[in-house]
Amino acid sequence: MIVDIDFGPVTVLVVDGNAYGRAFLRSALQSFGVRRVVEAADGDAAVAALEAERIDVVLVDAEVAPAGGTELTRSLRRGRVAGRAAVPVVMLSEAAEPAAVAAARAAGITELLVKPASAESLYRRLRDALVNPRPFVAAESYVGPCRRTVALVPPDQGERRTSPPLPAPPPLVAVPPGVAHSMVRRAQAEAQLADRQDGSDRILYRHFKAGESIFAEGAPGDEAYVIQRGRVAIEKEVGGQPVRLGEVAAAGVFGEMALIDGEPRMAAARAIEDTTCLAISKAALKAQLNRTPDLVILVVETLLHDIRKMGRELVEARSRIRVRREGGD
The missing domain is CATH 3.40.50.2300 (Response regulator)
Known part of the structure; x- marks a missing residue:
């Protein structure tokens, strides 16, 4: 733990x-x-x-x-x-x-x-x-x-x-940066250092208008984002309608998990207001993971925590359904 x-x-x-x-x-x-x-x-x-x-x-x-x-x-x-x-x-x-x-x-x-x-x-x-x-x-x-x-x-x-x-x-309480978030921030810091040293253009700042899509559900995960200013909604389509899963504000990180597992985006991201993000490439993020093998253990622990949480929510949902059925009998 x-x-x-x-x-x-x-x-x-x-x-x-x-x-x-x-x-x-x-x-x-x-x-x-x-x-x-x-x-x-x-x-x-x-x-x-x-x-x-x-x-x-x-x-x-x-x-x-x-x-x-x-x-x-x-x-x-x-x-x-x-x-x-x-x-x-x-x-x-x-x-x-x-x-x-x-x-x-x-x-x-x-x-x-x-x-x-x-x-x-x-x-x-x-x-x-x-x-x-x-x-x-x-x-x-x-x-x-x-x-x-x-x-x-x-x-x-x-x-x-x-x-x-x-x-x-x-x-x-203060929200923890998360395992994948720490890798994104390390990759960000190293890219910024490299920019200062050789003048290259590794860091990309992306600007999104309010309501603009940042990435779609099912799209390839080629970048993670660190919000410099603004707010972003994370949404998933359920029954043909977008369901908001959460919001990410300034200094928050999103889009990082698709870079790690190589799978398509599990949810969409949309700017709630005018937003500026720093984009981190998949190559930079994976290089950080390769340099720090211990982070693999932390990633696994985070995923297991999410699985347990979904299990608890499933038990609660089944309990509610059972109580309604028993009450209707």
Whole structure:
């Protein structure tokens, strides 16, 4: 496991009635670099801690007294602690049945971690909650992070939202550059150094107007891009319609994975506003990978993390479908 973000400024509240459970979580968090861990043995103590100081994320056991982690989460989402309704909540539970998962999601949890949990799985959930926060929904029937993992209309019910989708909030911690991103930046630095030394024109700055396509889904991956200014949308076509997967802002990197595996682009990129990018060639990027073999291990770890995340989302989707079917029987 590689810890690639700075947890130093993060304060974590651990809510668990079992002293051993709290000790395990505290030890794991400290190994990630978390300096401030606040402990609470029950829900009332957790509320007091949230009222007393700034908490960035809550780890709560599903069975914590007096009413359980699900009810504690629901009460927080409904304003039990002023100004803290949107605090990320990661629940640890021994129950993985569809009904239990659905109830936790309906209460407004951010992430669910099934026990027994490893330090690595805890790190992944914590990282996702802080680096990829979801829009916060405040409606009569539900309060909590948006439960949609992709911007797709439910195929069996149609669009139920009456308002446009909420924008994704910014990360709660500094976003890591990523494995492939580091290779792109090293290739960028070396190309800039070579330009200064021999006056060659290895660096290409590309300018895109708002709405202009940068590359299409399925196109060859011949360049990666570092955004100098502007914003770029990453989109994928689903059912004949473009679905926005995310946005990349200034200093961000995109288009790098197609250079590594040689496969066509898995998604399209489009300028949201007037954008200037520095283009890095495939040859420069692969040369950096060849000079640093250890990066291959990091690439594999990153891909495995993405596969695990997709697996979790698939389990959640199946659970939702099963609950709907059982409710209709």
